[in-house]
Amino acid sequence: MRGRINAKQGIITLGGINEFENRFLNADRIIIAACGTSWIAGLIGEHLFEDLARIPTEVEYASEFRYRNPIIKNNDIVLAISQSGETADTIAALELARDRDALLYGICNVVGSSIARMTDAGSYIHAGPEIGVASTKAFTGQLVLLTLMALQLARKKGTISSSYFFQLLNELENIPAKVESLLQNDAKIKYVAQEIKDANNALYLGRGYNFPVALEGALKLKEISYIHAEGYPAAEMKHGPIALIDENMPVIVVASNDSTREKVISNIQEVKARKGKVIAIIKEGDQAIEKLVDYAIEIPDTEEPLSPLLSVIPLQLLAYHIAILRDCNVDQPRNLAKSVTV
Numbered sequence: 052m053r054g055r056i057n058a059k060q061g062i063i064t065l066g067g068i069n070e071f072e073n074r075f076l077n078a079d080r081i082i083i084a085a086c087g088t089s090w091i092a093g094l095i096g097e098h099l100f101e102d103l104a105r106i107p108t109e110v111e112y113a114s115e116f117r118y119r120n121p122i123i124k125n126n127d128i129v130l131a132i133s134q135s136g137e138t139a140d141t142i143a144a145l146e147l148a149r150d151r152d153a154l155l156y157g158i159c160n161v162v163g164s165s166i167a168r169m170t171d172a173g174s175y176i177h178a179g180p181e182i183g184v185a186s187t188k189a190f191t192g193q194l195v196l197l198t199l200m201a202l203q204l205a206r207k208k209g210t211i212s213s214s215y216f217f218q219l220l221n222e223l224e225n226i227p228a229k230v231e232s233l234l235q236n237d238a239k240i241k242y243v244a245q246e247i248k249d250a251n252n253a254l255y256l257g258r259g260y261n262f263p264v265a266l267e268g269a270l271k272l273k274e275i276s277y278i279h280a281e282g283y284p285a286a287e288m289k290h291g292p293i294a295l296i297d298e299n300m301p302v303i304v305v306a307s308n309d310s311t312r313e314k315v316i317s318n319i320q321e322v323k324a325r326k327g328k329v330i331a332i333i334k335e336g337d338q339a340i341e342k343l344v345d346y347a348i349e350i351p352d353t354e355e356p357l358s359p360l361l362s363v364i365p366l367q368l369l370a371y372h373i374a375i376l377r378d379c380n381v382d383q384p385r386n387l388a389k390s391v392t393v
């Protein structure tokens with residue numbers, strides 16, 4: 052069954068969900084299993100499913116899930132996210148869940164892949180082939196799909212108001228134009244890349260919806276430029292990573308969301324007090340944060356549940372420019388395979 056989206060009429064019908072609508076509406080839990088960038092998309096999915104559709108959600112590294120004898124019940128939905136649809140650990144997690152009668156749902160990019168075939172239902176992101184090894188547009192596609200799933204379920208369950216539903220759905224249509232507009236900042240991002248390209252370490256911080264974005268920024272930097280980078284929830288900085296901060300440590304703070312803004316400002320002040328170099332992703336026109344930091348990269352304002360779709364892009368570009376400046380092969384990073392099948 053094919054899906055349909057009509058923002059004006061407020062219609063989202065993803066085929067895979069329609070087919071098992073009752074299972075989704077009555078699910079005790081969604082367990083997301085994935086690896087790498089797909090796992091990080093899953094963390095944003097957890098926010099979306101809990102925040103909008105009020106379905107308890109857990110996110111698991113597929114590579115660990117399979118070794119833990121996890122509790123999976125037949126009213127659970129195990130949602131595998133995989134660009135390639137061939138990741139061995141994600142397949143193993145699904146096999147385990149299948150033995151325990153959970154509904155298996157797949158979000159894949161590659162049509163007809165193993166995960167697409169072994170799941171009970173699913174949705175393709177149809178992002179086209181990822182040319183490089185590091186996942187970028189697939190991440191965006193996964194986020195859009197997770198948002199649509201959460202919105203369809205929220206609408207059916209009545210967990211968000213009709214006006215908020217339309218607000219989010221209409222804003223989703225504005226995202227491509229906002230992406231175009233933030234790409235105008237590419238020269239600035241390249242300039243920042245030049246300034247920090249010789250760092251040995253980098254720290255990425257974010258809160259709420261932007262915490263997984265910080266993880267993804269760090270992962271992209273590691274994968275393609277070989278700089279050691281860590282992503283942390285901003286509030287965890289005090290529980291360890293703060294010891295690492297000095298003038299040689301770039302700290303990239305994803306500070307674009309209003310609900311966490313004040314707290315993030317105090318994290319920035321803590322880093323500055325230790326002479327750390329702060330690069331902040333800010334909401335357009337946020338002069339207060341701009342004045343506090345060494346470099347600010349603006350992104351257009353949007354609804355918070357959709358903000359990762361915008362805030363991740365400057366981080367992907369930053370990793371890209373740093374990798375190019377360090378003469379790294381951005382499409383074929385050393386030691387990495389497009390699909391990890393063993």
Ligand code: F1P
Pocket residue numbers: 086087088089132133134135136137138141184185186387388389390391
């Ligand atoms: C997972 C993944 C990718 C990463 C690299 C290795 O793949 O970790 O996120 O970029 O290609 O594999 P998948 O299950 O999403 O295909």
